[in-house]
Amino acid sequence: MPNTRIKVPETATAGDIVEIRAVIQHPMENGFNVTSAGVIIPVEIITDFVCEYDGGEVFRVKLEPGLSANPYFSFFLKATKTGPVDFHWLDQNGTKTDASVTLMVT
Amino acid sequence: MRRFVVGIAAFCAFSAAFAEAILADEQPARVQTALGARSGYTYMGPDTQALQDDDFSNPGMLWVDEGEKLWSTAAGPDGKSCQSCHGDARTSMRTVATRYPAFSPQLGRVISLEQQINYSRTAHQHADAFPYESEQLIALTAFISSQARGLPMNVSVDGPAAASFERGKTFFYQRRGQYNLSCANCHEQHAGDHLRGESISQGQLNGFPIYRELWQAMGSVDRMFAWCNQAVRAEPFAPGSQEYVDLELFERWRGRGLLIESPAVRR
Numbered sequence: 001m002p003n004t005r006i007k008v009p010e011t012a013t014a015g016d017i018v019e020i021r022a023v024i025q026h027p028m029e030n031g032f033n034v035t036s037a038g039v040i041i042p043v044e045i046i047t048d049f050v051c052e053y054d055g056g057e058v059f060r061v062k063l064e065p066g067l068s069a070n071p072y073f074s075f076f077l078k079a080t081k082t083g084p085v086d087f088h089w090l091d092q093n094g095t096k097t098d099a100s101v102t103l104m105v106t
Numbered sequence: 107m108r109r110f111v112v113g114i115a116a117f118c119a120f121s122a123a124f125a126e127a128i129l130a131d132e133q134p135a136r137v138q139t140a141l142g143a144r145s146g147y148t149y150m151g152p153d154t155q156a157l158q159d160d161d162f163s164n165p166g167m168l169w170v171d172e173g174e175k176l177w178s179t180a181a182g183p184d185g186k187s188c189q190s191c192h193g194d195a196r197t198s199m200r201t202v203a204t205r206y207p208a209f210s211p212q213l214g215r216v217i218s219l220e221q222q223i224n225y226s227r228t229a230h231q232h233a234d235a236f237p238y239e240s241e242q243l244i245a246l247t248a249f250i251s252s253q254a255r256g257l258p259m260n261v262s263v264d265g266p267a268a269a270s271f272e273r274g275k276t277f278f279y280q281r282r283g284q285y286n287l288s289c290a291n292c293h294e295q296h297a298g299d300h301l302r303g304e305s306i307s308q309g310q311l312n313g314f315p316i317y318r319e320l321w322q323a324m325g326s327v328d329r330m331f332a333w334c335n336q337a338v339r340a341e342p343f344a345p346g347s348q349e350y351v352d353l354e355l356f357e358r359w360r361g362r363g364l365l366i367e368s369p370a371v372r373r
Contacts, residue, residue: 003168025168027323069322070165 001097002026006087008101012079020051020059023072024089024097030065048090049073053103054080079105139258139363144297146316146372149307154319158371166248166317166369169241169324173249176242182233188246191230195253203254203366207355209266216270218351220247220326238345244324248315251368258365259312261358270348274356277349283340289353304373309334310361311354313370320373327354 003025009018024046031043043065051059058077077085082105089097147155161167178189192198206219213225223246224235236243263271278289292301293309300306314327325333328350332342343349 003171005162005168005171007162021162023163023165023168025165025172070168072163 004099008085011104016079017076021074028069046089046091050088052086081105143361143364145364146307149305169245169248170252172245182231186231199250199253203251204257204260216267248369254366258363259358263359270352274352277353283338285338287338311357312364313367316370316372318372
């Protein structure tokens with residue numbers, strides 16, 4: 001399972017806008033690189049990134065081959081109530097990578 | 107080198123004192139050493155520097171995380187991990203990156219950190235060595251090297267390491283390849299100048315293993331040397347070759363005093 005890193009503030013007050021940051025370790029081969037023997041390295045990318053919080057989807061990205069390796073996303077969400085912030089990455093082979101952090105809201 | 111030092115004498119006196127004050131700091135400081143050595147960080151643009159400074163977004167830290175997991179993963183028939191013998195890497199590995207390559211009494215020659223890791227794996231854990239440039243070896247090298255962040259490079263080049271040092275020095279000043287260039291031609295004589303759109307650094311090693319934006323991946327010292335040799339159309343040496351270990355020893359001596367920044371982000 002690829003390495004992921006997530007940054008969610010530990011606590012927030014209800015109504016706060018908090019910054020969420022997430023990165024996944026992935027080569028994101030764009031299909032244009034060649035080996036030293038001249039053979040094209042096939043496309044190998046993450047295709048979707050989804051973040052869910054408070055019972056709904058808050059952030060979704062459709063990734064294309066043009067994005068660089070180890071895709072990093074930063075976005076904002078409004079803290080409503082204490083609960084898990086779930087992150088899902090899906091690659092072109094259908095492999096899912098999940099992570100979750102609890103956001104405490106006072 | 108002398109001309110260079112004389113030219114920036116005033117700045118060096120200031121920065122040497124400055125460096126001492128910052129050594130105690132958590133964040134490694136990018137300063138020139140009193141001898142004029144400059145970290146590759148100082149040749150990077152502000153975006154690249156910002157990427158390195160933030161532990162969260164520094165892509166190299168993804169490999170450091172992997173290395174941390176590998177540190178406590180059992181390997182070999184006795185089920186020992188690095189941690190079984192070395193305990194907490196934060197203390198036991200604190201100065202390792204500052205003093206490798208080093209002479210190994212067991213192997214009778216100067217070896218790199220990668221080779222030391224593999225020696226420990228085979229001789230003590232009785233596990234298979236990691237291949238050079240493998241994800242695991244880079245991850246472990248990055249994890250161990252990052253423990254020395256903020257400490258100055260300080261390799262030993264006398265005694266049993268002297269012969270290796272001399273060979274490395276010869277290599278550095280020797281022209282090679284179709285372009286007939288030595289390391290010194292670019293990294294000493296033209297450090298700070300431009301090669302097409304890129305600024306030429308001094309080629310210091312205090313940030314290795316690095317996350318290189320050109321590769322969009324982590325690379326070891328040997329990968330960098332091979333790339334540089336290919337760039338002048340010279341036949342690269344194999345990773346782990348004694349030529350590259352010797353060169354790394356010389357290079358780290360050349361940059362002595364520069365603070366370890368591993369994992370650094372470079373172009």
